[in-house]
Amino acid sequence: MSLVRVKEKYQVTLPSALRVKAGLAVGDYLQASIGRAGVITLTPKPAADRDIAEGLADLRAGRAHGPYRTADEAIAALEKKAGSSKRAAKK
Template identity: 50%
Template sequence: MTIINVKSKYQIVIPAKVRKAAGVEVGDFLEAGFDKGKITLTPKSLLDRELAEALADFRAGRTSGPFETHEALMKHLKGAVRKYRTKRRS
């Protein structure tokens, strides 16, 4: 068990060993709680991280559509794949 210090503004640093064991990375969200005299920090699920990334993409304008038909969607996707492959080869 590692002892940590509560800084001004009630900030703490999660020790590297604990972060790694919990799989916590920069930008992750933790749920803070208090139960039976203990403060708990619980990492949110991977789905929450993916939703945050999707929201960031949306806010940055990295979206496509809406499409009127599935053919229009497929045409767009094939073009995007072609563009990605061309860019990757350069």
């Protein structure tokens, strides 16, 4: 068992041995929960969960396009977007 300290802004650093054993990398997501007697649990979430979370964030921020019924419809939308980006860059 390792002892960690809560720092300013309520940050903690996970000891190297824990990170390696859990297979964590920079950018990985951990689900935080609190159980009985105030026990805090951090559970690694798979990359698929991270991709879904990023996709949902993109949707909420308006950075997603579609849905498209056909591939041609999607390609046309991308070409239109690329054309408007080129015009904006020239200004």
